[in-house]
Amino acid sequence: MDGTVKAINDDNNATPDLAGRIIAVLEAAGIPEENWTPEILGPADQIHGGGLLQTQLHAALTTITKDMHLLDIGCGIGGPARYFATEFGCIVTGIDLTPEYIDTARILTGKVGLSDRVAFDCGDATDLPYDDVSFDMVWALNVTMNIRDRQKLYSEMWRVLKDGGRVAISELGQGPRGDPYYPLPWARDASYSFLLPPDEMRGMLENGGFRVLEWVDEAARRQAAEKYPPPPTPEVDTPLTIEITRGDDYPERRANSGRSAKEGRLTNVMMVAEKV
Numbered sequence: 303m304d305g306t307v308k309a310i311n312d313d314n315n316a317t318p319d320l321a322g323r324i325i326a327v328l329e330a331a332g333i334p335e336e337n338w339t340p341e342i343l344g345p346a347d348q349i350h351g352g353g354l355l356q357t358q359l360h361a362a363l364t365t366i367t368k369d370m371h372l373l374d375i376g377c378g379i380g381g382p383a384r385y386f387a388t389e390f391g392c393i394v395t396g397i398d399l400t401p402e403y404i405d406t407a408r409i410l411t412g413k414v415g416l417s418d419r420v421a422f423d424c425g426d427a428t429d430l431p432y433d434d435v436s437f438d439m440v441w442a443l444n445v446t447m448n449i450r451d452r453q454k455l456y457s458e459m460w461r462v463l464k465d466g467g468r469v470a471i472s473e474l475g476q477g478p479r480g481d482p483y484y485p486l487p488w489a490r491d492a493s494y495s496f497l498l499p500p501d502e503m504r505g506m507l508e509n510g511g512f513r514v515l516e517w518v519d520e521a522a523r524r525q526a527a528e529k530y531p532p533p534p535t536p537e538v539d540t541p542l543t544i545e546i547t548r549g550d551d552y553p554e555r556r557a558n559s560g561r562s563a564k565e566g567r568l569t570n571v572m573m574v575a576e577k578v
């Protein structure tokens with residue numbers, strides 16, 4: 303097995319029987335399955351820094367309709383895929399490298415009654431097992447940092463998208479002031495973390511047949527929040543945490559990400575581009 307794949311799978315297997323643990327926590331809290339909403343599941347099944355709110359903000363940068371078929375690359379345990387299907391009524395296929403994540407995604411999706419619209423495959427984003435021109439939109443939420451061959455990734459995204467289809471990517475990039483501190487949320491060390499400066503990433507997408515429609519980086523986010531302060535998010539009482547999914551050292555990893563960003567060692571961007 304390729305060293306990067308092994309490192310990612312080892313990292314993702316922090317919690318054995320992940321689906322069983324998530325279900326046990328929800329059952330112990332007395333929350334019935336019909337109430338396992340994206341908000342209740344979010345702290346454990348949205349595996350990225352901004353949680354469900356980040357997925358919602360990103361979705362608001364584009365238009366998802368009921369008749370669409372979305373592909374979620376590096377889907378983790380399926381939190382964003384279930385959110386898209388629940389919120390917009392669309393069909394979603396998720397794909398991830400880690401078999402245990404795919405098992406967990408399928409079990410949780412069955413429990414919340416979405417298996418007829420949300421399906422999962424185990425596979426590699428740089429070699430997608432899908433026909434050309436199959437999807438209306440392709441998502442990759444905090445995934446690309448683990449992918450060395452970006453050119454191949456972007457060309458696969460382009461290949462499976464319908465003409466005029468959109469790609470939505472959120473990622474952390476290499477900042478101007480040196481290497482970030484590890485362990486980080488997506489990698490315990492630099493051996494499977496492949497950060498690109500944001501301009502380089504954008505250039506690769508543009509040269510690969512995409513037109514950038516939305517580009518929201520940290521500075522743009524700060525400006526928007528100052529101009530249009532977001533309403534307070536309602537607190538949801540949920541017993542789930544990101545540590546259940548990612549392990550007890552997750553707070554240290556998240557803190558390293560924050561510190562690295564503050565010192566200019568990491569950048570982040572949410573973007574949407576169109577296949578031209």
Ligand SMILES: C[S@@+](CC[C@H](N)C(=O)[O-])C[C@H]1O[C@@H](n2cnc3c(N)ncnc32)[C@H](O)[C@@H]1O
Pocket residue numbers: 310314347348349350375376377378379380381382397398399400403425426427428442443444445448449487488
């Ligand atoms: C930080 S998690 C994000 C999961 C999900 N997008 C979410 O936001 O909840 C990154 C995911 O990308 C997956 N991944 C990394 N490299 C991949 C590749 N080459 N192909 C498919 N999945 C990959 C990892 O297994 C992991 O589940």
